[in-house]
Amino acid sequence: MIIQFIKKQLLLMIRNPQILLILLGMPLILITILGFALGGVMNGEEVRLKAKIAIVEKGDSGEELSLFLKELEASGLPKESKAAIAEAAERLLPSELLRDQVLENQELKKYLSVQEIEPGSLEKVKKDDSYSAIIEIPEGFTEQVLSSIFLDEGKRTELRLYRNEGEELASNLVRDLLTGFQEQYSLGSVMGRSNGANFPISAISQEVKGGISHVEERTPLTSTTYYAVGMSVMFVLYIASNMGSFAYREKEDHVFDRMVLADVSIWKYFIAILLTTIILALLQLGILFGICALFYGVTWPDLTSFLIVTLALCLAVGSIGALLTSLNYRAHSEAFSNIFSTVIITVFAFIGGSFGGMFSSDFIQEIGSLTPNGAGMQAYFKIFQGYPLSSITTELWSLAIFSVIALVIAAVLFPKKGGGAI
Amino acid sequence: MLEVVSLSKDFKKHKAVEGVNIFLEKGETVGLLGPNGAGKSTIISMISSLISPSEGDVRLHNDSILKHPQMLRKVLGVVPQEIALYNDLTARENLEFFGKIHRLRGKALKDKIADILDQIGLKERQNDVVKTFSGGMKRRLNIGVALLHDPEILIMDEPTVGIDPQSRNYILEQVKRLNREKNMTILYTSHYMEEVEFLCDRIYIMDKGHIIASGTKDEIKSILSAESTILIKLERSSDAFVDRLKEIAYLKTVTSQDKEVTVVVPKEVHPFNQIFQIADETGATIVTIDRKTATLEDVFLHLTGRALRD
Ligand SMILES: Nc1ncnc2c1ncn2[C@@H]1O[C@H](COP(=O)(O)OP(=O)(O)OP(=O)(O)O)[C@@H](O)[C@H]1O
Numbered sequence: 001m002i003i004q005f006i007k008k009q010l011l012l013m014i015r016n017p018q019i020l021l022i023l024l025g026m027p028l029i030l031i032t033i034l035g036f037a038l039g040g041v042m043n044g045e046e047v048r049l050k051a052k053i054a055i056v057e058k059g060d061s062g063e064e065l066s067l068f069l070k071e072l073e074a075s076g077l078p079k080e081s082k083a084a085i086a087e088a089a090e091r092l093l094p095s096e097l098l099r100d101q102v103l104e105n106q107e108l109k110k111y112l113s114v115q116e117i118e119p120g121s122l123e124k125v126k127k128d129d130s131y132s133a134i135i136e137i138p139e140g141f142t143e144q145v146l147s148s149i150f151l152d153e154g155k156r157t158e159l160r161l162y163r164n165e166g167e168e169l170a171s172n173l174v175r176d177l178l179t180g181f182q183e184q185y186s187l188g189s190v191m192g193r194s195n196g197a198n199f200p201i202s203a204i205s206q207e208v209k210g211g212i213s214h215v216e217e218r219t220p221l222t223s224t225t226y227y228a229v230g231m232s233v234m235f236v237l238y239i240a241s242n243m244g245s246f247a248y249r250e251k252e253d254h255v256f257d258r259m260v261l262a263d264v265s266i267w268k269y270f271i272a273i274l275l276t277t278i279i280l281a282l283l284q285l286g287i288l289f290g291i292c293a294l295f296y297g298v299t300w301p302d303l304t305s306f307l308i309v310t311l312a313l314c315l316a317v318g319s320i321g322a323l324l325t326s327l328n329y330r331a332h333s334e335a336f337s338n339i340f341s342t343v344i345i346t347v348f349a350f351i352g353g354s355f356g357g358m359f360s361s362d363f364i365q366e367i368g369s370l371t372p373n374g375a376g377m378q379a380y381f382k383i384f385q386g387y388p389l390s391s392i393t394t395e396l397w398s399l400a401i402f403s404v405i406a407l408v409i410a411a412v413l414f415p416k417k418g419g420g421a422i
Numbered sequence: 423m424l425e426v427v428s429l430s431k432d433f434k435k436h437k438a439v440e441g442v443n444i445f446l447e448k449g450e451t452v453g454l455l456g457p458n459g460a461g462k463s464t465i466i467s468m469i470s471s472l473i474s475p476s477e478g479d480v481r482l483h484n485d486s487i488l489k490h491p492q493m494l495r496k497v498l499g500v501v502p503q504e505i506a507l508y509n510d511l512t513a514r515e516n517l518e519f520f521g522k523i524h525r526l527r528g529k530a531l532k533d534k535i536a537d538i539l540d541q542i543g544l545k546e547r548q549n550d551v552v553k554t555f556s557g558g559m560k561r562r563l564n565i566g567v568a569l570l571h572d573p574e575i576l577i578m579d580e581p582t583v584g585i586d587p588q589s590r591n592y593i594l595e596q597v598k599r600l601n602r603e604k605n606m607t608i609l610y611t612s613h614y615m616e617e618v619e620f621l622c623d624r625i626y627i628m629d630k631g632h633i634i635a636s637g638t639k640d641e642i643k644s645i646l647s648a649e650s651t652i653l654i655k656l657e658r659s660s661d662a663f664v665d666r667l668k669e670i671a672y673l674k675t676v677t678s679q680d681k682e683v684t685v686v687v688p689k690e691v692h693p694f695n696q697i698f699q700i701a702d703e704t705g706a707t708i709v710t711i712d713r714k715t716a717t718l719e720d721v722f723l724h725l726t727g728r729a730l731r732d
């Protein structure tokens with residue numbers, strides 16, 4: 001029976017050019033216009049991922065260097081090596097290198113804005129949500145790194161990274177940077193010594209899961225990709241309002257009565273609406289992303305993760321479809337579908353970020369990431385950039401919780417007695 | 423086999439149906455007549471358990487179906503008053519969808535659809551979308567969909583509203599055939615007396631939520647059989663003529679409108695001679711004079727003092 005519903009609904013939509021235009025035509029046109037025409041304006045074709053980073057150095061690297069030099073003097077190394085090591089150590093001050101070569105790197109400056117802060121204001125900055133990450137260089141770090149590398153005196157000191165969980169993308173980037181730095185630092189500084197790098201990074205706010213890959217490997221988010229995702233997650237919401245309207249009209253036109261007369265239970269109908277919406281949403285996203293892949297080169301590195309995000313998003317859309325159906329049935333009009341398609345989708349699209357990050361307010365961004373389209377978009381972006389599935393658990397939860405809440409409300413509100421004048 | 427027992431329905435304060443009793447025997451065609459708002463559709467919705475009655479019971483073979491409508495739904499076909507079809511699907515797609523909803527599959531469904539398309543005369547148009555159909559064609563398909571699961575009982579709610587006489591005759595013939603050939607039990611609702619007279623063995627007449635008369639055609643007409651109506655058409659209207667008629671004691675009622683005068687008399691009275699005489703005396707010229715036996719329309723007028731349709 002569900003198959004019949006889907007087939008019927010597909011036929012009804014296909015024969016309705018206006019709906020097809022909204023569901024497929026509009027997003028494709030917008031992707032093309034926004035992705036290409038505005039691509040130049042957006043400069044460098046890359047959507048900015050701006051990470052605000054604070055760096056705090058608790059010790060004084062100059063003093064620590066002299067401390068190290070004293071230790072070096074006291075060691076039993078031959079004189080010539082002492083001189084060479086002293087010279088190398090001055091050039092290889094880890095905190096300086098981190099600052100100059102990594103964080104101030106021309107290429108990376110596009111993504112990062114680094115701010116040096118006083119140790120005293122660390123606690124305050126930790127509470128400030130606008131920072132994506134804080135790098136803390138603890139006291140004695142310079143001295144200990146140098147002596148562990150050059151003198152084999154293995155007291156380990158950690159470089160600390162505080163990650164802002166709300167800014168996963170950016171803080172992951174910083175984590176990857178540090179890991180890369182760590183590897184390169186040890187390689188570049190061993191000079192024949194075998195004991196590699198010795199400043200483990202501890203990620204404090206969150207344990208580091210999954211593999212660590214380098215920033216250079218991340219596919220940049222071009223504006224075409226951005227809008228392919230942004231428009232798709234927005235326009236898939238129209239499936240829900242359309243289903244709500246269709247279902248309501250089935251009641252108005254008494255075809256719903258015919259189903260009741262054929263002994264189709266209310267719940268079967270309810271589930272049919274839910275599943276039909278999900279399948280149609282899947283089809284729509286399939287077509288949109290398919291076209292984007294074929295013509296605009298928006299391809300996905302990990303198809304499984306992509307499908308999981310798509311499924312979660314479609315489940316949310318299905319639940320909205322069911323909710324709108326219930327509300328329309330209760331209101332004895334299509335009002336809720338209309339409000340949803342005219343007002344709510346637009347608001348969701350803006351705060352969810354479909355048209356680019358327009359709001360600097362953290363609060364709005366926070367709300368935006370709770371909308372199904374906003375959560376879906378964030379998840380798609382990460383997947384697109386090659387982040388592992390584990391990095392989008394927040395978004396998946398957000399979608400799942402949204403779906404469950406919408407479905408429960410829909411089920412509670414759905415009229416339990418079928419047909420006629422309820 | 424199907425019985426409606428002191429059925430009532432209140433919509434908020436308004437009583438749409440009150441204390442209605444109806445029964446249908448196997449193979450009967452029964453008419454339910456009444457003007458707009460009489461409560462016909464409300465009764466049908468309660469029988470098909472789309473809405474629940476405020477009071478009373480609906481029974482199939484003496485079992486109440488209010489709690490378990492499934493029993494009745496298996497054998498019941500309903501032709502709703504409204505066109506309940508998908509306008510953007512073709513006739514065939516509509517039949518397929520509702521057929522599958524009725525759990526028909528494969529060859530059985532295909533044969534059934536072919537059979538129904540034949541019956542409702544839409545074979546040539548089966549692949550056209552319903553919204554391109556005429557009113558009559560939609561009505562026919564509306565009936566066809568109700569026949570998909572071979573119902574034993576068919577309830578038709580004003581199946582001929584708003585269509586041309588040709589389609590109407592077609593539908594009436596079909597209904598007659600369903601009853602004759604498939605021994606279908608039919609409850610037929612209408613405002614048209616002549617349809618009900620043509621189709622039905624027994625008739626219920628209702629008004630304002632109540633059954634006001636019931637019985638076979640003849641029984642109902644016999645309500646009026648004690649009287650008959652004489653219609654007189656004059657060349658010019660004449661008050662003197664009408665006034666003189668009113669003086670005659672055995673003429674029960676005399677009404678006039680312009681050149682037409684209606685006189686109701688007891689059946690055994692034959693007043694033609696006297697009427698012509700009065701016409702002579704008052705200088706009125708009679709163009710036609712006619713004695714009518716009662717129609718159901720007259721019965722309704724008699725019972726309610728109102729015409730069936732405005
Ligand atoms: N859902 C409803 N809510 C309130 N009143 C209703 C509802 N449905 C019907 N009524 C009222 O009940 C009365 C009977 O309506 P019903 O539709 O049964 O009449 P009907 O005999 O079928 O008339 P028609 O010939 O116009 O179809 C009407 O006064 C109508 O206004």
Ligand SMILES: [Mg+2]
Nearest residue numbers: 462463503579
């Ligand atoms: Mg009616």
